[in-house]
Amino acid sequence: MPTVPNIIVQLVHITGPLKGEIQEISDPEIVIGRLSTCQVQFPKDLAVISRRHATIIREGNRFRLIDESANGTYLNGKSVSEAHLKDGDVIMFAEDGPKLSFLTKIDQTAAASQPVWEKEPQPSPPGGVFASSPEQPPPSSAVMPESHSPPPAAPVPQKVKAPLVIQYGPTLQSFNELPVTLGSDADCDFVVQHPAVLPQHAQFFFSADNYWIKDLTGKQSVMIHNTPIDAQTMLRPDDILTLGIRGPAFRFLGGGRLAEIEQTDFTPSAEQAEGNNGSTESGETNSKSKKKPTSLFKKLFSG
Numbered sequence: 613m614p615t616v617p618n619i620i621v622q623l624v625h626i627t628g629p630l631k632g633e634i635q636e637i638s639d640p641e642i643v644i645g646r647l648s649t650c651q652v653q654f655p656k657d658l659a660v661i662s663r664r665h666a667t668i669i670r671e672g673n674r675f676r677l678i679d680e681s682a683n684g685t686y687l688n689g690k691s692v693s694e695a696h697l698k699d700g701d702v703i704m705f706a707e708d709g710p711k712l713s714f715l716t717k718i719d720q721t722a723a724a725s726q727p728v729w730e731k732e733p734q735p736s737p738p739g740g741v742f743a744s745s746p747e748q749p750p751p752s753s754a755v756m757p758e759s760h761s762p763p764p765a766a767p768v769p770q771k772v773k774a775p776l777v778i779q780y781g782p783t784l785q786s787f788n789e790l791p792v793t794l795g796s797d798a799d800c801d802f803v804v805q806h807p808a809v810l811p812q813h814a815q816f817f818f819s820a821d822n823y824w825i826k827d828l829t830g831k832q833s834v835m836i837h838n839t840p841i842d843a844q845t846m847l848r849p850d851d852i853l854t855l856g857i858r859g860p861a862f863r864f865l866g867g868g869r870l871a872e873i874e875q876t877d878f879t880p881s882a883e884q885a886e887g888n889n890g891s892t893e894s895g896e897t898n899s900k901s902k903k904k905p906t907s908l909f910k911k912l913f914s915g
Contacts, residue, residue: 634865640669650664775788791817792817795813795828807859813833827843827844836853837851838854850864
C-alpha cells in the first residue's frame with residue numbers, strides 16, 4: 613500500500629510583527645492567534661488578532677482554513693469563514709492585519725518511495741506546485757551546502773509550464789510559466805526596485821527537472837553563496853542568491869520558491885578570492901567555505 617505523505621505546511625510571514633519568519637508545521641491542526649497554545653502566536657498586545665483567530669485543518673491532502681475571529685480572516689483579499697487553501701495563497705488576519713503566505717512541501721524522510729522529483733518528466737515539476745522539494749533543513753538557519761557539484765550541461769531557456777513563487781518584502785508573486793525575468797525595469801516579470809539591481813538583472817528558467825538562474829547583466833552581478841556566476845547555474849535547496857554588491861538576497865527553498873533574507877557584509881578571504889572564479893556556463897560553482905548570511909527569519913524585526 614502507498615505511504616501517506618507527511619505534508620509540511622510552510623507559513624511565510626509577509627507583514628506584521630512576525631514579518632520575515634517562515635514557520636514549518638506538520639501538525640494536522642494549526643491554530644493561529646494570541647494564545648500561548650497557538651502554533652502561530654502573535655503578540656498578546658496585538659488586539660486586532662483574536663485569542664484564537666483562525667485554524668488550518670488538514671483533510672487528507674488538502675487544507676481548510678476556518679475563521680474563528682471577531683475581526684475576520686481574508687484569503688487573497690476576500691473575507692472568508694471557511695475555504696480550502698492552495699500553495700501561494702495569501703492569508704490576512706483582520707482588515708489590514710498581518711499577512712502570511714501558505715505553502716506546502718512533502719517531508720521526504722517520511723516517504724517510502726524515491727522522491728518523485730527524480731521520476732517526474734519535464735516540463736512540469738512533480739506533485740503539484742510545491743509538493744516534492746528535496747528535503748531541506750528549517751529555513752531559520754542559512755546553511756550552505758558542503759558541495760555544489762557541477763550540474764548537467766547548460767540548457768537553453770525555453771518556455772515551459774512550471775511554478776515559481778518569489779517573496780520580496782511585502783510582495784509575494786506567483787508564476788505558472790517560465791522563464792521569468794527579474795530586474796528594476798517595469799517591463800520585467802518581477803520588478804525589484806533596489807540600487808544594486810539592474811534593469812534586466814536575472815532570469816529564472818526550468819529545464820531537466822531543475823530550476824536555473826541566468827545572469828543577464830554580463831557583469832557577474834548574480835552570486836550564489838557570494839560567488840559570482842559567469843553565465844547560468846542550477847539552483848539547489850538552501851542556495852543563497854544575491855543580486856549585485858550589497859543587493860537583495862534570497863534563499864531558494866526548493867520547488868520553485870524564493871524568499872528574501874537579510875545578508876550581512878561579506879569579505880572573502882585570500883583563499884576564497886583566489887578560487888572565486890564563478891560558475892561556467894554548465895553551472896559549475898565554487899563551493900569553498902564562506903561566511904553565511906544572517907537569516908532574516910531569525911533577526912528581522914527582533915526586539
